Amino acid sequence: MALSGRVASTAQSISHHHSAREAPITLPASFSGPAAPCSRRAPCQTPTHASPSAAHQRQGCGPCTLLLPPAGQRRGARTTAAAAAPAAEASMLQQQEELVMKTVDVSLGTRSYPIYIGNGLLQHRPELFRKHIPGKKVLVVTNENIAKIYLDKTVQALTGGDSQLSVESVVLPDGEDFKTLDDVARVWDKALQSRMDRGTTFLALGGGVVGDMCGFAAACYQRGVHFIQVPTTVMAQVDSSVGGKTGVNHPLGKNMIGAFYQPRAVLCDTDTLTTLPDRELASGISEIVKYGLIRDAPLFAWLEENMEKLMARDTVATAYAIERSCINKAEVVAADERETNDLRATLNLGHTFGHAIETGTGYGTLLHGEAVGWIDRSILDRTRTLLQRARLPVTVPPEMSVDLFKSLMAVDKKVSAGKLRLILLKGPLGSCVVTGDFDTAKLDETLQHFCSGDAKYSV
Amino acid sequence: MALSGRVASTAQSISHHHSAREAPITLPASFSGPAAPCSRRAPCQTPTHASPSAAHQRQGCGPCTLLLPPAGQRRGARTTAAAAAPAAEASMLQQQEELVMKTVDVSLGTRSYPIYIGNGLLQHRPELFRKHIPGKKVLVVTNENIAKIYLDKTVQALTGGDSQLSVESVVLPDGEDFKTLDDVARVWDKALQSRMDRGTTFLALGGGVVGDMCGFAAACYQRGVHFIQVPTTVMAQVDSSVGGKTGVNHPLGKNMIGAFYQPRAVLCDTDTLTTLPDRELASGISEIVKYGLIRDAPLFAWLEENMEKLMARDTVATAYAIERSCINKAEVVAADERETNDLRATLNLGHTFGHAIETGTGYGTLLHGEAVGWIDRSILDRTRTLLQRARLPVTVPPEMSVDLFKSLMAVDKKVSAGKLRLILLKGPLGSCVVTGDFDTAKLDETLQHFCSGDAKYSV
Numbered sequence: 001m002a003l004s005g006r007v008a009s010t011a012q013s014i015s016h017h018h019s020a021r022e023a024p025i026t027l028p029a030s031f032s033g034p035a036a037p038c039s040r041r042a043p044c045q046t047p048t049h050a051s052p053s054a055a056h057q058r059q060g061c062g063p064c065t066l067l068l069p070p071a072g073q074r075r076g077a078r079t080t081a082a083a084a085a086p087a088a089e090a091s092m093l094q095q096q097e098e099l100v101m102k103t104v105d106v107s108l109g110t111r112s113y114p115i116y117i118g119n120g121l122l123q124h125r126p127e128l129f130r131k132h133i134p135g136k137k138v139l140v141v142t143n144e145n146i147a148k149i150y151l152d153k154t155v156q157a158l159t160g161g162d163s164q165l166s167v168e169s170v171v172l173p174d175g176e177d178f179k180t181l182d183d184v185a186r187v188w189d190k191a192l193q194s195r196m197d198r199g200t201t202f203l204a205l206g207g208g209v210v211g212d213m214c215g216f217a218a219a220c221y222q223r224g225v226h227f228i229q230v231p232t233t234v235m236a237q238v239d240s241s242v243g244g245k246t247g248v249n250h251p252l253g254k255n256m257i258g259a260f261y262q263p264r265a266v267l268c269d270t271d272t273l274t275t276l277p278d279r280e281l282a283s284g285i286s287e288i289v290k291y292g293l294i295r296d297a298p299l300f301a302w303l304e305e306n307m308e309k310l311m312a313r314d315t316v317a318t319a320y321a322i323e324r325s326c327i328n329k330a331e332v333v334a335a336d337e338r339e340t341n342d343l344r345a346t347l348n349l350g351h352t353f354g355h356a357i358e359t360g361t362g363y364g365t366l367l368h369g370e371a372v373g374w375i376d377r378s379i380l381d382r383t384r385t386l387l388q389r390a391r392l393p394v395t396v397p398p399e400m401s402v403d404l405f406k407s408l409m410a411v412d413k414k415v416s417a418g419k420l421r422l423i424l425l426k427g428p429l430g431s432c433v434v435t436g437d438f439d440t441a442k443l444d445e446t447l448q449h450f451c452s453g454d455a456k457y458s459v
Numbered sequence: 460m461a462l463s464g465r466v467a468s469t470a471q472s473i474s475h476h477h478s479a480r481e482a483p484i485t486l487p488a489s490f491s492g493p494a495a496p497c498s499r500r501a502p503c504q505t506p507t508h509a510s511p512s513a514a515h516q517r518q519g520c521g522p523c524t525l526l527l528p529p530a531g532q533r534r535g536a537r538t539t540a541a542a543a544a545p546a547a548e549a550s551m552l553q554q555q556e557e558l559v560m561k562t563v564d565v566s567l568g569t570r571s572y573p574i575y576i577g578n579g580l581l582q583h584r585p586e587l588f589r590k591h592i593p594g595k596k597v598l599v600v601t602n603e604n605i606a607k608i609y610l611d612k613t614v615q616a617l618t619g620g621d622s623q624l625s626v627e628s629v630v631l632p633d634g635e636d637f638k639t640l641d642d643v644a645r646v647w648d649k650a651l652q653s654r655m656d657r658g659t660t661f662l663a664l665g666g667g668v669v670g671d672m673c674g675f676a677a678a679c680y681q682r683g684v685h686f687i688q689v690p691t692t693v694m695a696q697v698d699s700s701v702g703g704k705t706g707v708n709h710p711l712g713k714n715m716i717g718a719f720y721q722p723r724a725v726l727c728d729t730d731t732l733t734t735l736p737d738r739e740l741a742s743g744i745s746e747i748v749k750y751g752l753i754r755d756a757p758l759f760a761w762l763e764e765n766m767e768k769l770m771a772r773d774t775v776a777t778a779y780a781i782e783r784s785c786i787n788k789a790e791v792v793a794a795d796e797r798e799t800n801d802l803r804a805t806l807n808l809g810h811t812f813g814h815a816i817e818t819g820t821g822y823g824t825l826l827h828g829e830a831v832g833w834i835d836r837s838i839l840d841r842t843r844t845l846l847q848r849a850r851l852p853v854t855v856p857p858e859m860s861v862d863l864f865k866s867l868m869a870v871d872k873k874v875s876a877g878k879l880r881l882i883l884l885k886g887p888l889g890s891c892v893v894t895g896d897f898d899t900a901k902l903d904e905t906l907q908h909f910c911s912g913d914a915k916y917s918v
Contacts, residue, residue, distance in 0.1 A: 181644060192711035192712055195874075195877075197870075197877070198874075199875055220679070220706070220716050220717060223718055223797075224718070252648075252652065253651055256647065259678065259679055259682055260683065338682075410654055411651060411654055413682075415654075415657075416657070
């Protein structure tokens with residue numbers, strides 16, 4: 001079967017019967033020393049689909065209050081690994097066709113939910129989402145491109161066998177520039193036309209845009225219906241589908257209209273990544289790099305060892321990177337669900353600049369992960385190399401001016417009492433702070449260089 | 460001053476230095492016996508601004524699971540009374556100008572909040588809302604008619620003295636037919652144009668429509684900002700401003716798009732009711748009657764004794780009726796915030812029919828409280844008399860057909876697994892059930908009579 005080649009090809013190097021912390025990480029010699037002072041501002045540029053990447057400017061900011069014990073040793077996320085192959089199959093067949101399936105739990109009390117990660121989930125494990133659908137009606141929300149490839153498979157997974165589910169679908173136009181209130185209203189129109197009641201489940205099938213829109217539609221339909229995420233991009237699988245941030249864009253700012261609304265389950269089928277364009281793949285990988293930068297130095301080191309496997313869409317390496325990212329995300333979300341104490345804000349490393357670029361160049365021009373970040377000098381080289389290996393852009397779009405940046409950054413959601421706050425890497429690789437206590441003249445200077453097109457100031 | 464006449468005129472009959480349960484209730488001889496069987500369906504029609512009134516059809520439905528101890532003896536609401544007159548004033552002056560101020564607390568853990576009820580609150584007690592505004596920016600959301608009378612007063616209350624608040628406002632068109640997604644988007648436009656951040660407070664100044672829209676706008680702006688209700692109609696003060704139901708209408712159903720989102724405080728200034736049109740006053744009173752019917756027989760009896768005072772806008776009687784209604788609402792909301800166990804659904808007595816009429820006749824044609832209900836035979840006469848004394852309509856609009864009723868009722872939010880559920884009075888006055896277990900043929904028959912214009916079938 002189609003899966004066997006990919007799984008077999010990586011079986012030797014990476015076992016898929018391990019817990020997250022037993023993953024085959026080869027740590028490089030030194031990555032944990034304190035970052036050296038940054039003598040110049042060094043902007044970098046990365047990709048887009050549902051949330052951007054790495055941003056940093058070393059400043060004399062306050063003490064780091066966000067340093068945490070290593071990921072995996074904290075509350076908030078639990079991971080389990082399982083092989084899903086039927087026990088009756090022969091050993092050799094098992095080795096070839098074995099499916100990877102891991103579960104990461106997001107601990108949010110009564111709103112807790114599992115993230116299932118693996119290959120062949122839609123095809124072989126439809127019960128994984130069916131068991132989270134309490135009613136009889138499902139509304140699948142997807143986009144034109146995903147619908148062509150995965151809508152029939154998803155409907156089949158929902159309705160096959162002895163399923164009693166009735167499934168309707170809404171196919172939205174594809175892309176960030178259709179992430180609007182008018183487009184999300186089409187979901188409500190369809191739900192009401194289909195007389196869907198409060199017991200209905202909305203299912204997001206697609207990338208970050210579809211997930212954010214479907215989640216917002218679910219949050220507001222009859223004041224809240226059930227919601228399941230089936231993310232089909234790396235970006236959505238490692239970040240946007242987890243944690244309950246939903247919403248749409250406004251002409252004056254990205255994700256300005258939305259809700260915190262948790263899904264009942266997230267199903268990350270890595271098979272859906274086989275059809276992902278290279279640019280989308282790279283955009284998603286930038287988010288994995290982000291987790292390494294802000295809180296998981298071992299993951300950063302693992303990426304340095306395994307970037308080519310990720311770029312080649314190796315199933316097991318991909319599942320591992322997604323699982324590890326989800327563990328990081330789940331821990332942060334469990335500790336700060338509604339971004340009230342700045343911990344969750346660290347996930348937005350680079351977003352202040354990235355959202356400005358997305359808004360300034362028009363939604364959809366750049367993928368979300370192709371956003372801009374500032375990286376500390378001491379880890380700049382490693383990060384630049386990693387991003388280049390992921391084929392991520394490292395220069396600012398020509399239409400971005402300093403004034404445009406500043407105007408758009410002024411409406412960032414992290415602005416508090418009129419003051420801009422940034423997420424800045426601080427201390428050893430894997431830690432950062434959220435602060436408004438930085439030198440605004442240096443921010444201006446950096447933006448000047450950044451927009452001058454000076455290659456020296458790329459990552 | 461303007462208040463003294465109204466307060467003085469009622470000082471003899473009703474003391475305003477009492478707790479809710481010490482209110483001057485004169486109970487009529489017998490009101491608590493079990494309801495007699497209803498031999499025919501008797502529809503009634505009542506008013507509109509933010510949520511309708513009394514509906515009942517006696518049926519052979521299951522055992523009543525919603526009977527509760529009398530209001531005021533349960534957890535979820537706490538009430539306190541206070542006189543706000545400066546201690547330094549002379550006794551005679553005090554008697555003339557004394558302000559009534561009561562507080563009902565809505566107990567929802569970290570989302571608990573107070574409801575302040577009294578006269579002169581905007582003018583004399585601006586600290587009551589100021590202390591619930593954590594940031595420096597306020598966006599007042601109101602409508603054209605309310606803005607003319609109360610916007611300046613509200614801005615003055617927010618910005619007077621040593622206040623550091625910066626206040627902007629959005630004036631929406633007036634009425635239920637403008638309770639749309641496009642109109643609520645104007646609030647977001649204004650907030651973004653004014654660069655309002657997550658620390659901003661949205662303040663709803665108006666009736667139920669403004670409160671629902673502003674609350675929804677607050678729930679979704681940057682995924683949630685602070686929110687305060689300053690309701691200016693009886694309907695909003697006794698019902699819609701309390702409990703966190705927010706949202707807008709959809710052409711296919713009322714309040715279909717929305718969120719559960721609690722305010723930080725509710726300020727019910729009874730002075731704002733002096734300018735309320737008679738029809739709006741009656742519409743609000745229908746909600747007070749509702750509390751009597753579903754869970755507070757003593758309140759029903761009090762209404763029978765005091766309806767003329769309410770209709771004459773007697774300050775103390777009005778404050779008492781609002782306080783008592785808010786206690787009922789707060790208890791229900793505290794026990795079932797998100798309408799998950801049917802308790803909160805009882806507050807929708809009459810809404811299944813009322814919303815159908817509002818949608819069928821076009822939003823804004825009828826006030827919300829002018830909705831339709833079915834009342835059990837044994838209390839029918841008392842209810843009819845009470846509604847007529849409140850000058851509420853008791854016949855169905857001619858454009859409502861049986862098919863239109865059934866079509867619109869099919870998308871009611873209480874529909875579960877495709878089955879319509881109704882709130883039916885059962886047992887003694889003050890108790891009811893939510894059930895899908897009723898004779899649909901009798902519902903059809905009732906709707907037939909109801910839409911035939913047969914005067915016998917009015918309340």
